[in-house]
Structure formats: structure tokens, C-alpha cells
Amino acid sequence: MKTIKSVYKIGHGPSSSHTVGPYRAAQLFGGRFPEADAYRVTLYGSLAFTGEGHGTGKAIRSGLPGAEIVFDRETSDLPHPNTMLFEAFKDGKPVGLNRIFSVGGGAIRIDGEVSDEERDVYPQKNFTEIADLCRERGISLLEFINEMEGPGLREALRPAWQAMQDAVRRGLAADGVLPGGLEVARKAKMLFTNCCYNESADVAMNRVIAAYAYAVSEENADEHIVVTAPTCGSCGVLPALLSYMQYDRGFPEEEILDALAVAALVGNVIRTNASISGAECGCQAEIGSACSMAAAALASLYKLNIDQIEYAAEIAMEHSLGLTCDPVNGLVQIPCIERNAVAAMRAIASVNLSRFLYQTRKISFDQVVTTMYRTGKDMDEKYRETSHGGLAQIYRAR
Numbered sequence: 281m282k283t284i285k286s287v288y289k290i291g292h293g294p295s296s297s298h299t300v301g302p303y304r305a306a307q308l309f310g311g312r313f314p315e316a317d318a319y320r321v322t323l324y325g326s327l328a329f330t331g332e333g334h335g336t337g338k339a340i341r342s343g344l345p346g347a348e349i350v351f352d353r354e355t356s357d358l359p360h361p362n363t364m365l366f367e368a369f370k371d372g373k374p375v376g377l378n379r380i381f382s383v384g385g386g387a388i389r390i391d392g393e394v395s396d397e398e399r400d401v402y403p404q405k406n407f408t409e410i411a412d413l414c415r416e417r418g419i420s421l422l423e424f425i426n427e428m429e430g431p432g433l434r435e436a437l438r439p440a441w442q443a444m445q446d447a448v449r450r451g452l453a454a455d456g457v458l459p460g461g462l463e464v465a466r467k468a469k470m471l472f473t474n475c476c477y478n479e480s481a482d483v484a485m486n487r488v489i490a491a492y493a494y495a496v497s498e499e500n501a502d503e504h505i506v507v508t509a510p511t512c513g514s515c516g517v518l519p520a521l522l523s524y525m526q527y528d529r530g531f532p533e534e535e536i537l538d539a540l541a542v543a544a545l546v547g548n549v550i551r552t553n554a555s556i557s558g559a560e561c562g563c564q565a566e567i568g569s570a571c572s573m574a575a576a577a578l579a580s581l582y583k584l585n586i587d588q589i590e591y592a593a594e595i596a597m598e599h600s601l602g603l604t605c606d607p608v609n610g611l612v613q614i615p616c617i618e619r620n621a622v623a624a625m626r627a628i629a630s631v632n633l634s635r636f637l638y639q640t641r642k643i644s645f646d647q648v649v650t651t652m653y654r655t656g657k658d659m660d661e662k663y664r665e666t667s668h669g670g671l672a673q674i675y676r677a678r
């Protein structure tokens with residue numbers, strides 16, 4: 281498995297695979313062919329169908345100014361659902377070409393190449409191998425991660441945590457309507473400030489966590505800076521829960537950074553053995569993964585043992601299985617924003633169950649990850665970020 285440091289990527293929303301990945305690909309390609317005087321980028325698959333709503337062209341042009349963008353909605357035999365063909369020209373003649381895949385979470389893969397980001401840091405391939413090793417050596421998951429990643433892990437994760445907190449703060453302060461034409465009003469500020477005098481502690485906790493999740497997800501929908509966790513569409517879940525634990529429950533920042541590391545390891549296992557891309561496996565791969573990561577982070581913050589951490593992550597994913605990706609009008613707003621808040625709350629429920637029932641579990645985290653992947657592959661294409669099915673279709677029909 282690769283380093284966990286590459287799980288969190290700071291970039292413009294609204295979609296890690298549709299804006300962060302294409303932007304990074306554009307920057308890379310421009311750097312390879314600086315002598316070119318014209319560029320053409322052809323988008324295929326999900327990028328062609330929902331790229332306009334997600335702002336893919338804008339993201340590419342900010343990395344490759346002046347590039348011509350072509351949306352090819354006809355070609356269907358693709359090596360990856362998020363395929364891009366980058367072409368460079370000089371005096372009208374082709375000088376370079378790369379086929380690049382946006383593989384989820386802002387990561388890119390260049391056809392026929394292996395990047396530094398893709399080199400393995402962990403010899404273990406899944407959670408079971410990691411957990412077995414930790415038990416054998418009597419070390420915690422966090423100690424294992426620190427050993428594998430080497431010194432300075434907290435410092436490497438601090439910019440991502442800072443960017444997550446910035447998104448929470450900006451989102452809580454913002455008013456208005458999100459772009460794209462759906463007339464979706466921002467709700468984070470209202471959720472955060474409209475406290476009811478007789479509200480119970482439970483209701484207050486859920487309201488505050490939802491407000492944080494809405495804040496980050498609305499910043500993402502507004503194409504502002506967010507952090508993939510593991511994607512832009514699901515970027516509100518983890519910051520919501522960890523912000524609540526730091527601001528409202530008083531956990532120190534250093535422990536929050538450690539929880540981020542545990543969450544990243546869970547995300548790493550998922551992206552290695554399945555997918556974190558809505559275009560590849562539906563929303564279960566995005567929100568389901570974010571929910572698993574948040575549950576593992578919270579369990580680790582509570583100093584639960586490795587079986588409890590694993591079970592919390594497993595419950596969170598198991599009850600996201602089958603979740604389709606059907607963003608209305610191709611915008612990362614409906615159902616995405618609300619879904620982040622619900623997933624943050626589900627992560628807490630997963631930890632509460634795992635705390636008491638971990639010795640009775642029958643399904644491992646690896647098994648549920650495999651199930652998620654197979655379910656995603658079985659899913660009709662219209663439920664994988666094409667905006668052709670589900671809520672997107674019903675809303676259009678209306």
C-alpha cells in the first residue's frame with residue numbers, strides 16, 4: 281500500500297475526481313510540454329457526462345490556460361470511467377500526448393507509467409494483515425502507522441487539518457445560494473446558530489456536527505478549497521466529527537492529528553483493495569469510505585482497541601453498501617451535502633456499537649471492502665456519477 285500522506289489532498293471543490301484530479305493532470309501535462317502553443321483535452325465517461333456540472337473544464341484550464349476542452353459522450357469502451365486524453369500542439373502539429381485517469385480522491389494515473397505517489401510504503405495488503413502484525417507485536421494501530429511512515433507524520437498531516445478547519449470556519453460564516461442553478465441555500469450557519477433553549481445534549485451534538493459537515497460540503501459545492509477525505513464529495517464527514525471532538529469536546533490537536541492518521545490508513549486500505557471513486561463504485565465508495573474513516577478516527581481517539589476500531593469501520597461501510605451516486609444536475613449538492621451530515625452521525629453510531637459488540641462480529645473490514653467493490657462493479661452505470669439515474673433522473677423528469 282502507498283503512503284497515507286497522499287490520502288488528503290488540498291484543492292478546489294466540488295469533486296476530487298472531476299476537479300482536483302483533472303487540475304493536477306493539467307499541471308503535470310503542461311510541465312511536460314511547456315513548448316506547446318495549444319492544448320486539447322478530451323474527457324470521456326463520467327467526466328464527459330458530469331464534467332460541466334462539476335466544473336472540470338474550469339479546473340483543467342486553471343492548470344492549463346487556454347486548453348480546448350472536448351466532452352466525448354459517445355466513446356464507451358474505456359479503460360477507466362474517468363479517462364482524459366491530453367494533447368499538446370506546436371504550430372498546429374502534435375508534440376505530445378498522455379492518457380491520464382482520474383482514479384479517485386484527486387489521485388491520477390498516467391497510462392503506462394508508475395508515479396512516486398504510487399510506490400508502496402506498506403508491504404501489508406489489507407487490514408487483516410496489519411491487525412495480525414499489531415497483535416503479534418503488541419503495538420497499537422497508531423504505533424504501527426508511525427513506524428511505517430517514519431518521523432514527522434503529524435507535521436505532514438497538519439496542513440490538511442488546518443485546511444479542513446479553515447473550510448469549517450468559512451462555511452459557518454457564509455450565507456447565500458450555491459452556484460449551478462439549483463438554488464440550494466447554504467444552511468451551515470443557520471444550523472449552527474439556531475440553538476433551541478430546551479435542546480437536549482444529544483440534539484445539540486447532532487446539530488453541531490451536521491453544521492460542521494454542511495459547512496465543509498457547502499464550501500466544496502462553492503468550488504472553494506477543501507481537503508479530499510477521501511474525496512471532495514465526501515469531504516465534510518471527517519472534518520465535522522474531528523472538529524466537534526476538538527472544539528466541543530476539548531481533545532488536543534495532536535490527538536486529532538493521530539486520529540487523522542488512523543482514518544487515512546482505513547482510506548488507504550479501501551483505495552488499495554476497492555475504490556474511493558463514485559464514478560467507479562457509486563457513493564458507497566465515497567460517503568461509505570468517509571464514514572468508515574471517521575468511525576475509525578473516533579474509535580482511535582477514544583483509545584479503543586484495534587478490533588473495536590476495525591469493527592467501527594466495518595459497520596460504517598456495511599450500512600453504506602449499495603449507496604448510489606446520483607447527483608442532481610451533476611452538481612455536488614443534492615444529495616451530497618446532506619449525505620455528509622448523515623454519514624458523520626452514522627460514524628458515531630458505528631463506534632457506539634463497536635465499543636460493546638466487537639467480540640460478536642462475523643464480518644471483517646476486508647470482507648466488507650471487497651463486498652463494496654463487487655457491489656460497485658455490479659451497479660448499473662447510471663448510478664455511478666453519470667447523473668442518469670436515481671434522484672438526478674427523477675428531478676429532471678419533474
Ligand code: SF4
Pocket residue numbers: 513514558562563564566567604605606607612613615616619665
Ligand atoms: S452522490 Fe456521493 S459519490 Fe456522487 S457526487 Fe455526491 S457525494 Fe460524490
